[in-house]
Amino acid sequence: MNFKTTGFLAAAALAAALSTDAGPETALGQFEGHADVGSPRLAGSAAYNAVSQEYTLTAAGANMWAARDEFHFAWKKMTGDFILQARVELLGKGVDPHRKLGWIVRSTLDDDSPYADAAIHGDGLTSLQVRKTKGAATEQVTSAITGADVVQLERKGSTYTMSVARFGEPFTVSTVADLALGDEVYAGLFLCSHNPDVVEKAVFRDVRIIRPAKDGFVPYRDYIGSHLEILDVASGHRQVVHSAADPFEAPNWTRDGRALIYNTSGRVEGRGRLFRFDLATRQPALIDTAFANRNNNDHVLSFDGTMLAISDQSQGDNRSTVYTVPVEGGTPKRITPVGPSYLHGWSPDGKFLVYTGGRDNEFDIYRIPSDGSGPEVNLTKSKGLDDGPEYSPDGRYVYFNSLRSGTMQIWRMDADGSHPQQVTSDEYNNWFPHLSPDGQWIAFLSFPKEVSPADHPYYKRVYLRLMPTGSGFPRVLAYIYGGQGTINVPSWSPDGKMLAFVSNSDLK
Secondary structure (H helix, E strand, O other): OOHHHHHHHHHHHHHOOOOEEEOOOOOEOOEOEEEEEOOOOOOOEEEEEOOOOEEEEEEOOOOEEOOEEOEEEEEEEEOOOEEEEEEEEEOOOOOOOOOEEEEEEEOOOOOOOOEEEEEEEOOOOEEEEEEOOOOOOOEEEEOOOOOOOEEEEEEEOOEEEEEEEOOOOOOEEEEEOOOOOOOOEEEEEEEEOOOOOOOEEEEEEEEEEEOOOOOOOOOOOOOOEEEEEEEEOOOOOEEEEEEEOOOEEEEEEOOOOOEEEEEEOOOOOOOOOEEEEEOOOOEEEEEOOOOOOOEOOOOEEOOOOOEEEEEEOOOOOOOOEEEEEEOOOOOOEEOOOOOOEEEEEEOOOOOEEEEEEEEOOEEEEEEEEOOOOOOOEEOOOOOOOEEEEEEOOOOOEEEEEEOOOOOOEEEEEEOOOOOOEEOOOOOOEEEEEEEOOOOOEEEEEEEOOOOOOOOOOOOEEEEEEEEEOOOOOOEEEEEEEEOOOOOOOOOEOOOOOEEEEEEEEOOO
16 A cells, blocks of 8 residues: 555554553553453463554453453443444464453452453354353353354443354344443453463454443434544454544545545534544644535545535525535535535536435435536436435446335436446345445445434444445445444545544543
């Protein structure tokens, strides 16, 4: 890779040591401390790489089972509800097939503490393990899958849910209810060698400690914080490059690869302003769009990178209207004559914009000259919501998501609206197709079937998925707490190796 897509890594490497090895009870990345629990015969350790954002644990320990435990623990005190996520890897062939790692939530640091853990064993066994009371025997719920390397443990009240997957596949879920561990608990990563005379080693990647939206939050009035993330498409590894307690959404990648453009949202001052986030300096800078200061998460860059098209609702009847403006900022030029119009795509030759238009209580895909010189043209006329249109890089097709099959699925049509074809057909509600620069891949967001097909709400457990444009099946690229604002806009890096997106957590 060249500097255009990796300059931020070089800057981070200069700004921080590659790794730190913290002693017992010292802070470690997102965790307040780490230590051996149960006094194993051989000491464990933990290290955090600030650039790769990976955690490495070593540990001995006779077992984590029965009435007491021995293991190494990187922990954080937490209260309320939370979601813990990571990709995990045991290094080397190992000695005991029951060596184990994962997430654990404990009442105390005592070796016989009540707990719940999501444990992945060296032989592939995956289980939700619990000790219900102090000193009691451990019980477990065995997962239907083996060999998982993605593990999530969620607490909601006194219910603990383990979600596990082999990377690329959907989660398989196991749940234990009525487990009283107390409101304040120790939550974190663990490793146990299952042999008192052996030290094992493991790496934890894509570690996320998520505080979800509280019950009773009101959408579009109540918001939580945001993480700006970059994902390596080949490996699936993620890196957080910016976080804020107030919300932001929908990153575009600039054509030179040096920056991301996102909009603020929610209760923040200047709601709906656009910012350019420099990947080398990690600093956002306001893009001056004059009167257009209530931008939606629907901004798009022209293929040559010189212009920005936006959907703004600051004027007139406050319905979303499409404008264009130079990418460095300026006075916007109005393009769509009526609203609401929600922009999503710019043609490769720069001549047209495609957007979702609400006309006569029906939402369809429309095309209009990007200079505003001609009328809009309705490209879809099926009943039900059509949304998220985006041109393929060769300009032959417009991809979009549509309710016409009964659930929200990805479709494509010729650029003039003819020959619509369904691309996805599965149990998920699929939104916002984004084509890779070489046109070979489609990235899109998948909501679970429990979410209304016509809705793409905030703060849900969603998948970012990838599939070939030719033929094949989608695979999961990222397991995200997000939804609305996560990946509404084209967000591939110019070289097609990375994707940018937003995930959410309450950071206050």
